[in-house]
Amino acid sequence: MSQFQKKTQITRLERLGSDIIRITLDSPEISKIATPGQFVMVRTGKGKDPLLRRPFSISQVSNGRYFQILFKVVGRGTALLAHCREGEYLSVLGPLGSGFQIDYTTINCLVGGGMGIAPLLFLGKWMSRKCPDNLPLVVIGARTEGELEPLVKDFQEIGLSVYPATDDGSLGHHGFVIDVLKNLNLDAGSKTYVCGPYPMMLAVHLFCKEKGFSCQVSMETSMACGMGACLGCIVPVERGGYAHSCFDGPVFDAEELLWEVK
Amino acid sequence: MSQFQKKTQITRLERLGSDIIRITLDSPEISKIATPGQFVMVRTGKGKDPLLRRPFSISQVSNGRYFQILFKVVGRGTALLAHCREGEYLSVLGPLGSGFQIDYTTINCLVGGGMGIAPLLFLGKWMSRKCPDNLPLVVIGARTEGELEPLVKDFQEIGLSVYPATDDGSLGHHGFVIDVLKNLNLDAGSKTYVCGPYPMMLAVHLFCKEKGFSCQVSMETSMACGMGACLGCIVPVERGGYAHSCFDGPVFDAEELLWEVK
Amino acid sequence: MGSKIKEVDLGVSIGSLRLKNPVMTASGTFGYAREFEPYVNLHRLGAVVVKGISLEPRAGNPPPRIVETSCGMLNAIGLENVGVNRFISEKMEYLQVVNVPVVVNILGDTLEEYREIAERLADVKGVAAIEVNISCPNVKKGGVAFGTVPAMAAAVTAAVKQKSTVPVIVKLSPNVTDITLIARAVEDAGADSVSLINTLIGMAIDHRTRKPRLANVIGGLSGPAIKPVALRMVYQVAQAVSIPVIGIGGIETVEDVLEFMLAGATAIQIGTANFINPRASEEAVEGLAKYVAEQKLGSIREIIGAVVIP
Amino acid sequence: MGSKIKEVDLGVSIGSLRLKNPVMTASGTFGYAREFEPYVNLHRLGAVVVKGISLEPRAGNPPPRIVETSCGMLNAIGLENVGVNRFISEKMEYLQVVNVPVVVNILGDTLEEYREIAERLADVKGVAAIEVNISCPNVKKGGVAFGTVPAMAAAVTAAVKQKSTVPVIVKLSPNVTDITLIARAVEDAGADSVSLINTLIGMAIDHRTRKPRLANVIGGLSGPAIKPVALRMVYQVAQAVSIPVIGIGGIETVEDVLEFMLAGATAIQIGTANFINPRASEEAVEGLAKYVAEQKLGSIREIIGAVVIP
Numbered sequence A, B: 001m002s003q004f005q006k007k008t009q010i011t012r013l014e015r016l017g018s019d020i021i022r023i024t025l026d027s028p029e030i031s032k033i034a035t036p037g038q039f040v041m042v043r044t045g046k047g048k049d050p051l052l053r054r055p056f057s058i059s060q061v062s063n064g065r066y067f068q069i070l071f072k073v074v075g076r077g078t079a080l081l082a083h084c085r086e087g088e089y090l091s092v093l094g095p096l097g098s099g100f101q102i103d104y105t106t107i108n109c110l111v112g113g114g115m116g117i118a119p120l121l122f123l124g125k126w127m128s129r130k131c132p133d134n135l136p137l138v139v140i141g142a143r144t145e146g147e148l149e150p151l152v153k154d155f156q157e158i159g160l161s162v163y164p165a166t167d168d169g170s171l172g173h174h175g176f177v178i179d180v181l182k183n184l185n186l187d188a189g190s191k192t193y194v195c196g197p198y199p200m201m202l203a204v205h206l207f208c209k210e211k212g213f214s215c216q217v218s219m220e221t222s223m224a225c226g227m228g229a230c231l232g233c234i235v236p237v238e239r240g241g242y243a244h245s246c247f248d249g250p251v252f253d254a255e256e257l258l259w260e261v262k
Numbered sequence C, D: 001m002g003s004k005i006k007e008v009d010l011g012v013s014i015g016s017l018r019l020k021n022p023v024m025t026a027s028g029t030f031g032y033a034r035e036f037e038p039y040v041n042l043h044r045l046g047a048v049v050v051k052g053i054s055l056e057p058r059a060g061n062p063p064p065r066i067v068e069t070s071c072g073m074l075n076a077i078g079l080e081n082v083g084v085n086r087f088i089s090e091k092m093e094y095l096q097v098v099n100v101p102v103v104v105n106i107l108g109d110t111l112e113e114y115r116e117i118a119e120r121l122a123d124v125k126g127v128a129a130i131e132v133n134i135s136c137p138n139v140k141k142g143g144v145a146f147g148t149v150p151a152m153a154a155a156v157t158a159a160v161k162q163k164s165t166v167p168v169i170v171k172l173s174p175n176v177t178d179i180t181l182i183a184r185a186v187e188d189a190g191a192d193s194v195s196l197i198n199t200l201i202g203m204a205i206d207h208r209t210r211k212p213r214l215a216n217v218i219g220g221l222s223g224p225a226i227k228p229v230a231l232r233m234v235y236q237v238a239q240a241v242s243i244p245v246i247g248i249g250g251i252e253t254v255e256d257v258l259e260f261m262l263a264g265a266t267a268i269q270i271g272t273a274n275f276i277n278p279r280a281s282e283e284a285v286e287g288l289a290k291y292v293a294e295q296k297l298g299s300i301r302e303i304i305g306a307v308v309i310p
């Protein structure tokens, strides 16, 4: 296993929206070996509060040296990160977890909601580089245009077709990504790669099951360590018992999970 | 009692040496009523660690609006403060404690060591403004020139005569402030206003006692609240029992204290 | 803000004592209340609990008395206080004028001392309740804390009840195997309410000097660090007794207050947080008013013990 | 760094077990050690303590199992583990190759279970000691934790001692009125060492959902928040028993290690800190080596219990 604990320098900090931040970090070790769907654990402050690291998907890798995380400010840890300055160093653990299993021979569709779009950027870029003849479709949604537009552009820049949806209709389809996905009328044998809120992933999973599409989902759980030591990050699995999202996942075949229909 | 809890803006942050910082804060409420020897309690971080506020003497007041604190980075709280940016806000409680009792009719001598010089700047300015005909003498010491020189200049700018001492002899007398003080051959009835490390204050107190000079000292103790609520900040007193450095002091008549000769 | 507070019902009762809201200040962290006059509209608080009072004045422990720890602090003040007589003659007048219910925290080394203090406080105007600190060592029983043995805790409670003319709150020590046993013992002995938790016993050492950081060697741990332990104990005790429970331990914000009330607390006390934010108590009152209004509750009492156990 | 460590004497003994240094990792926070291979030179550690092992595999509690608190965390993992047989067949081989002393933490619901696990571990190569977690509820005695009643703690100790071929460390629960009573009881029952503390019992509530933040409602508090309580208990126990004491609770850095050793610990365990800094244990070893060299100590053993009480 190759994992690193590194002091990584912030080479860029961008505000994509009022509370959406993208940080570029300089770490050849992590950037060279990361694969789409993997994540890093980041220390957010200097003191002992907040105590634990925070998990973030690797959302882009460039030049075998830099990688990015993309996040929304939702609490104290992310607020501290948003307050960082370029040139400062962050302690990062990674790359962690097992990512997406890519099939280059079929129709691939990336489905993302909110910050779940983060790992899909890395995945989309990876697919288009490895197999430029079979580009994936991208269906992504967010609450409103402001949050979604910069990410739509990112996908478009690497030449992918994007089908956006917003809760308020300010960009693309007025409604949910699942509706957009349904309207795409994908062929049998298509594969979906999904990351987003639980209800959205559940809806996509149920739809895929009905259509016979394969469906991989990236699960967010609370994590203390991110590396298999605490056993805190469990998700219930179909065959009984639990899988550990930080090493069995975060990406799982949706069929293997035990979904809770709330 | 007038005390305030304020979000104060940092209008200036200066590095006087590698680990000596001066912060100017914008607070008319505090600046208008503060007197020399009083202090403020400052929150140093955003999280709950470090938990407690940190005490700092008010070291300058200007335009009835701004006040300064001058400190050395010695631990986590001061390191966090040193990391602040101009324009940011600090939560400050003050002005707290009772300061120096000034006698304008006699020879006054300010004696400071290390960061104990901080409150003496305010005191020296105050004296020279209230009574320009009777300027105090200033005897201050530090480890080395780098630490002392900017402060010597501050006193000189308000027209005071400074007698510096450094441990390494790089500026002024090579040795302790107590030696400089002894060499001044002050007249009977002189008064000293002292702030610095315990052994230095003890030496000055013993000297003053011998000479019949009055001696006021500013005592540093560990403080949780700074405002009389925790009863943590005690100093043993001559008559038995304890005084509370945050409200009976931090400035005390040296004769009232029970000194521990280590 | 002021008008909003009047619109909503924040009232709670501790025995026969009716409080306009559940926010109290914890003993030893709010002085004799006057210290907070520059920061807090004292009459807006549910009640103030004053620094623990003994029969005779006490000078307390030598310095250092406090040391910061991770998200907490240790104190070994040693119960410095002016004694019950000077408390009544010097401190109560101001508190009577301010018109805030005063809960007097009391302590002693023997049953007789507890009884005697309660007697002297009887009928003092403005004293709304007595809070009995049973974490003190029983000097007659070799220094074992009253609060760690159910029978001893019950005996102190009965002694104070015998003399007290106001509701008696017994303040429980968390340094026990089963806090519900102590809670039930003092309930049976007549306590009108229990408050918890007092500090956890802790220690810190300076590795450079090799000396304990407190002159008293050990001290009491308080602050956010202990909140999870306090909340668990409040939850357990609220289920074990039928008298009102007052929650204490690491409370800083209205969110913390809500957690303790959901766990079963009828009222709460804010302690260490007063040192960091002297307005913490009043802000908690304001926060509760806002919460009741926003959630459209009939009264704050609706959330007491309303935690949903799946 | 490597050469420096060899120059100084960091060795300590736990019963008949000699460790090259006092730094161990705490059970449940270091997996089965292999998880830390990318970060730590495992063979440099004094010992590793593996995740608690029961007779049969356990799935553990439902999620959420962990929640962050102020300078600490609550966990309710529910003792998920592979069971003693799979532990021996699947996990020990790697640990034998790494050549680090392995302390196996064991747990059970009955005396028989504890005894049985000890028996299966007897003579397994690489097992250097057994650490008995007595914080588990005794299902036969209505779920009261073994670790809270001296006689029950002694009974578990005796049962494990009977079957064990290696030193037996008994891990004490801090959720008791007087931890020295339990420590003395297990010493009398034959324990070779005691380790402390296990987690404090705590709780957290989400005020928006009104639900406990842990599916299990209550959980164990660990991390820097509990360090002062742990240090106090280690200090007390070190004075009460004559077997070696292993200090645990909120240890992150070499300074923390020194504090616990000064308080009387012969060795220490690093727990929650492994999650935040996976290299914490090895850095502590390096820090101790540096300390012994700088202070010109003959051996690290000189500081055990060397706290200066004025």
Ligand SMILES: Cc1cc2nc3c(=O)[nH]c(=O)nc-3n(C[C@H](O)[C@H](O)[C@H](O)COP(=O)(O)OP(=O)(O)OC[C@H]3O[C@@H](n4cnc5c(N)ncnc54)[C@H](O)[C@@H]3O)c2cc1C
Pocket (backbone or CB within 6 Å): A039, A050, A054, A055, A056, A057, A058, A059, A069, A070, A071, A072, A073, A074, A075, A076, A077, A078, A079, A115, A116, A118, A119, A219, A220, A221, A222, A223, A250
């Ligand atoms: C494998 C993995 C990858 C992730 N990738 C990303 C990413 O690329 N971009 C991104 O913005 N976020 C991502 N997250 C979620 C991110 O970790 C949380 O938003 C972050 O930890 C919140 O920290 P905080 O201190 O700001 O919030 P806190 O103060 O800890 O909590 C604030 C709120 O966020 C919720 N929250 C806290 N932790 C999580 C969590 N792990 N999952 C979901 N909700 C949580 C809390 O319940 C609370 O309501 C990922 C999580 C996991 C497990």
Ligand SMILES: Cc1cc2nc3c(=O)[nH]c(=O)nc-3n(C[C@H](O)[C@H](O)[C@H](O)COP(=O)(O)OP(=O)(O)OC[C@H]3O[C@@H](n4cnc5c(N)ncnc54)[C@H](O)[C@@H]3O)c2cc1C
Pocket (backbone or CB within 6 Å): B039, B050, B054, B055, B056, B057, B058, B059, B069, B070, B071, B072, B073, B074, B075, B076, B077, B078, B079, B115, B116, B118, B119, B219, B220, B221, B222, B223, B250
């Ligand atoms: C009334 C008063 C006025 C003060 N004025 C100034 C000032 O103008 N400029 C200035 O630089 N400092 C001043 N101090 C000291 C200042 O408060 C401490 O340096 C500061 O609290 C250290 O915080 P920290 O978090 O950086 O250090 P910590 O991490 O808390 O401690 C680091 C080191 O500093 C020591 N220390 C901590 N608190 C104090 C304290 N209160 N007094 C002495 N040593 C301490 C610790 O023992 C430790 O060795 C004053 C103290 C008091 C009580």
Ligand SMILES: Cc1cc2nc3c(=O)[nH]c(=O)nc-3n(C[C@H](O)[C@H](O)[C@H](O)COP(=O)(O)O)c2cc1C
Pocket (backbone or CB within 6 Å): B230, B231, C026, C027, C028, C029, C051, C052, C053, C075, C077, C079, C105, C133, C171, C197, C198, C199, C221, C222, C223, C224, C226, C248, C249, C250, C251, C269, C270, C271, C272, C273
């Ligand atoms: C400095 C200090 C002094 C205290 N003095 C007393 C006291 O005299 N009597 C008492 O019953 N509790 C005393 N306490 C305990 C508090 O009232 C409270 O129970 C404890 O601090 C936990 O609450 P907190 O975490 O909000 O501070 C004191 C606490 C502190 C920090």
Ligand SMILES: Cc1cc2nc3c(=O)[nH]c(=O)nc-3n(C[C@H](O)[C@H](O)[C@H](O)COP(=O)(O)O)c2cc1C
Pocket (backbone or CB within 6 Å): A230, A231, D026, D027, D028, D029, D051, D052, D053, D075, D077, D079, D105, D133, D171, D197, D198, D199, D221, D222, D223, D224, D226, D248, D249, D250, D251, D269, D270, D271, D272, D273
């Ligand atoms: C996630 C987690 C799992 C734990 N599992 C066990 C266990 O299986 N057996 C045990 O005896 N202690 C267990 N503990 C307790 C630790 O070994 C240790 O005693 C405690 O966490 C205090 O140390 P710390 O503050 O350094 O973490 C666990 C602790 C944590 C945080």
Ligand code: FES
Pocket (backbone or CB within 6 Å): A222, A223, A224, A225, A226, A227, A228, A229, A230, A231, A232, A233, A244, A245, A246, A247
């Ligand atoms: S997050 Fe710790 S095991 Fe997965």
Ligand code: FES
Pocket (backbone or CB within 6 Å): B222, B223, B224, B225, B226, B227, B228, B229, B230, B231, B232, B233, B244, B245, B246, B247
């Ligand atoms: S610092 Fe709290 S009373 Fe003085």
